[in-house]
Each structure stands twice: as structure tokens, then as C-alpha cells.
Amino acid sequence: MHITLRQMQVFDVVASKLNYTRASEELHLSQPAVSMQIKQLERSVGINLFEKVGKKVTLTEAGRELHHYTRQIQNLLGEATEVLEALKGVKRGHLSLSVASTANYFATNLLANFKRQYPETTFNLDVTNRKTLLSQLDNNETDIVVMGRPPKEAELIAEPFMENPLVVIAPNSHPLRESTLLAFDDLQNETFVVRELGSGTRIAMEQFFTENGMELKTGMEMNSNEAIKQAVEAGLGLGIVSIHTLSLELAANKLCLLDVEGFPVLRHWYLVHRADKRLSSIMIAFKKFVLTEASELLELAAALQYKSLK
Numbered sequence: 001m002h003i004t005l006r007q008m009q010v011f012d013v014v015a016s017k018l019n020y021t022r023a024s025e026e027l028h029l030s031q032p033a034v035s036m037q038i039k040q041l042e043r044s045v046g047i048n049l050f051e052k053v054g055k056k057v058t059l060t061e062a063g064r065e066l067h068h069y070t071r072q073i074q075n076l077l078g079e080a081t082e083v084l085e086a087l088k089g090v091k092r093g094h095l096s097l098s099v100a101s102t103a104n105y106f107a108t109n110l111l112a113n114f115k116r117q118y119p120e121t122t123f124n125l126d127v128t129n130r131k132t133l134l135s136q137l138d139n140n141e142t143d144i145v146v147m148g149r150p151p152k153e154a155e156l157i158a159e160p161f162m163e164n165p166l167v168v169i170a171p172n173s174h175p176l177r178e179s180t181l182l183a184f185d186d187l188q189n190e191t192f193v194v195r196e197l198g199s200g201t202r203i204a205m206e207q208f209f210t211e212n213g214m215e216l217k218t219g220m221e222m223n224s225n226e227a228i229k230q231a232v233e234a235g236l237g238l239g240i241v242s243i244h245t246l247s248l249e250l251a252a253n254k255l256c257l258l259d260v261e262g263f264p265v266l267r268h269w270y271l272v273h274r275a276d277k278r279l280s281s282i283m284i285a286f287k288k289f290v291l292t293e294a295s296e297l298l299e300l301a302a303a304l305q306y307k308s309l310k
């Protein structure tokens, strides 16, 4: 079996896009050239890697297996390039970053600040929930992740860099708005709008209810913080969200925080990567930036925000 690196790269892009037109655009090749590479690869491995159902291109079982390996090979090649660049003392490179949807409220600022110091860095940023982040780390599909505390049993390096206070939000017209030190029992009759399963915020919220022997009455489940805030504003229930998601609502005075015992529930943001990851020079610089300078900046912003919301 003779597979060339180029065939593998072409296969990797087609398998990710499942669309020959888009793959050829990304590869800067003509569509027939891409099809030809795939045909040659299928001939070399002696099995079909794609099948067509109507106009839809899908991977065969063999294709899915091979894609698993080409992903890893591509990642390793990227890593090797970065390590060699680091040895040459080059302060540029590419950073593949994934952040929890809730962390995205500050992650773009973080990147902008970092880019000012390292203008030649390029990024791709994936914004997704905790469950997907853990699977990306597991499959080595990302360099660095910003998320809540990862499970201890995973082979990861996780360093906390900032507090993540979770607060109870209500519409501005809520009757308990002015009350102070509400007992959690006072909320027994309230319905909560919750994030989707797989969200770190959701897990923390359920944990809080269980630890306090309370039943979580969930009216609705939504897969973004924006949807939760809009639902709360519309009067569909209360919400529990990270303080980091609330800056616009703070400015526009659209939501209020309820002063409930046990809140804010204090979580932390962690910078996480695989324990076996070879860190490129740009990853090392980014880590240092987040764990020192950026965390101070962000802590301050969060503290100010929390104070003014109260």
C-alpha cells in the first residue's frame, strides 16, 4: 500500500467537507484533480473511501477509519512544523483554539490583546460546549482549550486563570428584584431556563441544586447563553449564567441579578491542553500571556462588571 502525503492531505480535506467543490477551493486545485487524487488513493488502499447517495457524498466505514488517522497525521505534521520553528526562535505560528461558548464572551478580546504582541500569529477559534471540547482534546483536534475544570481522570494539563461566577438572572420587572439575601427556598416556585446537556454551566447548576436538596424545575432548554438571556428577559423563567455573559444586558439595563444565598456560585476558567502535547513556541507564549497578563486584565473587568450589576 503506497499512500503519498499529498493524497492524505487531499483526502483529509474532502473527508472533512464532504463536498468536492468546497474541498477543491480550499486546496486550490481543480475538481477533477481532487477526484483523481481520491481515485488513486482508493486504488492504493484497495477499498472505497467515499460513497454517493444521490448528490450527497458520505464516507464509507473504511473512509471514516482512515479519516481518524489522517486527522492525527495532519495534527502531528502541524506540531512538527511548530517545534522546528520554535527551535529557530520564530515568534509566529498558528494557534488552534477552542473555547466554551460561555468563555467566548472574553476570548476574542484575549486574542486581540495577544495579537497586538504577536502580530504574525494566525488563529482559528472554535466555540462550542464543554462536552465537545473534551472530545476535541481526546482526539487531539485542538491546541488549547478554555473551559471550566476538566475531569481529573483525563490526561490533561489544566491551569486556572480566572474566576467564573455564576449568578441568578431575572427580568427587570421581577417582584424579588429588590429583595436581599433570598433563601433558595424562596425560588421553589420559580421555573428555570437551562442550557443544553453537555454545557458546563448546566452541570454546575444541576450540581448546585442537588447539593442543596432542591428540585430543578426546568421549563425550557436552550443551547446558547444568548437564548437563555432572551428567554429570561421575555419572562419565561429565571436563568443561571456566568457573569461574563452579561455585559450588554448590564449596559442596557435589561436583566437584574437576584441576591440569592449561595450565589454567586464560584467556578474557574482553565487553560487546558493534552498532557502529551508538544508545545510550540506560540503556544508557550499564549499560555504565559493568559496565565499572567491577561488573567489580571480580565479579573479586573469581571470584578467591575459584577459590582455594577449588583
Ligand code: PGA
Pocket: 100, 101, 102, 103, 128, 129, 130, 131, 147, 148, 149, 195, 198, 199, 200, 201, 202, 267
Ligand atoms: P458552557 O461553559 O456552559 O458554555 O459549556 C463551560 C463551563 O462553564 O465549563
